[in-house]
Amino acid sequence: MQVTAILEVRKVSKFFGGLAAINNLNLDIFDSEILGLIGPNGAGKTTLFNIISGFYPLMSGNIIFKKEDITGLRADQIAKKGISRTFQISTLFMRATVFENVFIGFHLHYKEPGWKAFFHTPAVKREEWVIKQKVEELLDEMGLTPLKDELAINLPHGHQRILGVCIALACNPKLLLLDEPLTGMNPTEKFAMIALIRKIRDRGITIVVVEHDVKAVMRACGRIVVLNHGEKIAEGSPGEIMNNKKVIEAYIGREEEG
Amino acid sequence: MKFVTNWRASRTAIIIVVLVITVLLPLIVRNSYWHHLFIMGFINSLLGMTFSVIFCCAGMVNLGTGAFFGIGAYASTMLVMIGGWPFWFALPTSIGITGIIATAFGLISIRNPGVPFVLLTMIFAEIISQIAGQIQFFGGWGGFIMVPRPNPIGGIEFNTKVPYYYLILCLFLLVVVVFKALYASRIGRVWKAVSLSPRLAETLGINVYRYRVLAFVIASSAAGLAGSFYAHYTQTIAPQTFGGFFSILVQLYPILGGIDFYVFGPILGAAIMTFIPEYLRITKEIEPIITGLLLLTIVIFFPRGIIGSLSNFPHVRLARISDRVKEITNWLSGMGPR
Numbered sequence: 082m083q084v085t086a087i088l089e090v091r092k093v094s095k096f097f098g099g100l101a102a103i104n105n106l107n108l109d110i111f112d113s114e115i116l117g118l119i120g121p122n123g124a125g126k127t128t129l130f131n132i133i134s135g136f137y138p139l140m141s142g143n144i145i146f147k148k149e150d151i152t153g154l155r156a157d158q159i160a161k162k163g164i165s166r167t168f169q170i171s172t173l174f175m176r177a178t179v180f181e182n183v184f185i186g187f188h189l190h191y192k193e194p195g196w197k198a199f200f201h202t203p204a205v206k207r208e209e210w211v212i213k214q215k216v217e218e219l220l221d222e223m224g225l226t227p228l229k230d231e232l233a234i235n236l237p238h239g240h241q242r243i244l245g246v247c248i249a250l251a252c253n254p255k256l257l258l259l260d261e262p263l264t265g266m267n268p269t270e271k272f273a274m275i276a277l278i279r280k281i282r283d284r285g286i287t288i289v290v291v292e293h294d295v296k297a298v299m300r301a302c303g304r305i306v307v308l309n310h311g312e313k314i315a316e317g318s319p320g321e322i323m324n325n326k327k328v329i330e331a332y333i334g335r336e337e338e339g
Numbered sequence: 340m341k342f343v344t345n346w347r348a349s350r351t352a353i354i355i356v357v358l359v360i361t362v363l364l365p366l367i368v369r370n371s372y373w374h375h376l377f378i379m380g381f382i383n384s385l386l387g388m389t390f391s392v393i394f395c396c397a398g399m400v401n402l403g404t405g406a407f408f409g410i411g412a413y414a415s416t417m418l419v420m421i422g423g424w425p426f427w428f429a430l431p432t433s434i435g436i437t438g439i440i441a442t443a444f445g446l447i448s449i450r451n452p453g454v455p456f457v458l459l460t461m462i463f464a465e466i467i468s469q470i471a472g473q474i475q476f477f478g479g480w481g482g483f484i485m486v487p488r489p490n491p492i493g494g495i496e497f498n499t500k501v502p503y504y505y506l507i508l509c510l511f512l513l514v515v516v517v518f519k520a521l522y523a524s525r526i527g528r529v530w531k532a533v534s535l536s537p538r539l540a541e542t543l544g545i546n547v548y549r550y551r552v553l554a555f556v557i558a559s560s561a562a563g564l565a566g567s568f569y570a571h572y573t574q575t576i577a578p579q580t581f582g583g584f585f586s587i588l589v590q591l592y593p594i595l596g597g598i599d600f601y602v603f604g605p606i607l608g609a610a611i612m613t614f615i616p617e618y619l620r621i622t623k624e625i626e627p628i629i630t631g632l633l634l635l636t637i638v639i640f641f642p643r644g645i646i647g648s649l650s651n652f653p654h655v656r657l658a659r660i661s662d663r664v665k666e667i668t669n670w671l672s673g674m675g676p677r
Contacts, residue, residue: 134542160544174535185532189544191525198524209525252543 087112087287088133088164088256093142095128095311102128104311106142110256110289115282117302117319118291121331125311126291127169130258134166135159147255161189165254169261171241175234179225179244182233183216186251190215216251223247223277239270246277256287263294275301295332299323307331361508365501374500378572380606380613381507385514385565387592387605389558392518394593395601396530396554398537399452403460404589406467407559409581411437411566413471413478416486416576426489430567437563438556445555452551464586472578482577486570503572510568514561515602521557530554588612595637597644604644 090108094101103125110116118126131137133144135156143152146162154162174182190212191198193205220226223243228236233244242262249257259278263271271294278301282288292298298305299319307315307322309331315322322328365374386404393401414433418424424432448459472480488497495502521527529550532540537547570576593601596608615633619626641648 136538136541155546156541157544157546160542166542168539172536172539174532174539176535177531181528181531185528185540186543188525188529188532195526198526199520201520201524205524248539248543 085112089145091143094140101311113285113287115302116289117298117305119295119298120308124308126308130260163255165249165252166258167245167249167260171245173233178230178232180229183247183251186248187212189252238265259290261291263292263297271297365504371500374504376613378504378507380609381511382565382569383592383609383613384605385511386562386589387609388601389562390590391593391598391601392558393555395534397551398534400457401460402457402586403464404562405581405585406464407437407441407562408566409467410440411563412570412576415567416483416570419487426571433567434560434563438560441556441559445552449551468578468582484575486574489571507568597646600646604646
């Protein structure tokens, strides 16, 4: 097992007003692992995602991706570096079909310059054809082919989630951030989603999962980091986390003395 | 699938019929006042189209169409009257000048594409009309009169309305073709993504800001084209024409017709707004009131525009209308909206 960090979060802080959402956080994400990020509500999990993917400007600290400082880059520049994410609430192109959703996801794959696209030259058409094949392949792999002409808004919730992952995968990321991928799913769907996450990891993509369902996280992830009030309170294998006193305190509350 | 092909075929048929009618129109109707209304209808639909393109492609509301219309008109007029250029060179040059100014304005204002952008466009339209009025070099408040007609081309003299009609028809179709080609390309797909969910588009590596600026510049250049034509058609331009209220009127055309249908929506809306006030002239003073009431009715009962509402099934539409009536009665009786 490799132990090189693909993403390093160094002393990162983010305040909303006077409130610390993330406070002096250090975090390493290793190559080809599935890292679970858990914590009570308001622990700063989603804030951390928003910081890494470039939606919030950083107040202090650095983020280093593959030995390269990506602090302060725009969201689209960070996507170009190879970090993709999904959103908590299914954020899709709702009024577009499943196929179009994934097709747009392949935006970074175009090599022909944009002005040529206007004239629909043969090279552009060929390139589009190749990318359409790739879209079909990806849809097939994710089991969305039967739904490809449906509008995203008409999909059942579980499929919307999978489509979200599918769009993120279309960018060909090295690091994939999944924000609550299991919310609102029944046990069968959860099981399928976890299998899918494992499958994506096996392609060599590092995955970070933020999730409320602690049981599922224990099942899916090799390593877990627990956040509370924007600080890291525990880190380790699922077994270690389950017996960590601080974690139990954060979730259930302090045991009464005496 | 059969339904889809049928629908495509019937749409092509409709487009061909409409095209043939528009080409033959000045030969069927031989009244130069009517010709004038048709031409104004085309200018208005062209402007309306620029509004809906910015709305559909970039998700922004532009209330400064008048500014770019005015810049196009002034650039073309001054090139011809002061520079002595022929109209056929002044037309593309004025489009370019409009494009450059739109780029400069867009790069600054689209940093905040929401409400700040709307306000900035309104202010910009006012500033442009003030600049044209206050500075003598730009003709002052009197503007320019006796703007020359386009030079004869291929033996066609621009001394009746008919050649103007065909010229604006060609320019309109040119703009439609350009927009269609853009919309069918990768750029169009990105625009769709940006208007549907700018946040998600960003995480896919799309530079949302750049594509918004692009949509704004292309649409505004089309407004400049309309302005250049307008100046040489009416042969007079004045700063007041392009002031605040003009841009407000422009956004009504696509909203009336249907904001999602960026070719037929503005055409229908502009046709309604060009012809109905003319018919209502007999009612004299209360004409604006009737027009206003008509607008209110349409906006309340057909929120997706006329085409948008008609393309829904009738029962859906009726349900929407009864919903809307309930909402309004609730509101009127002081209970607030649902």
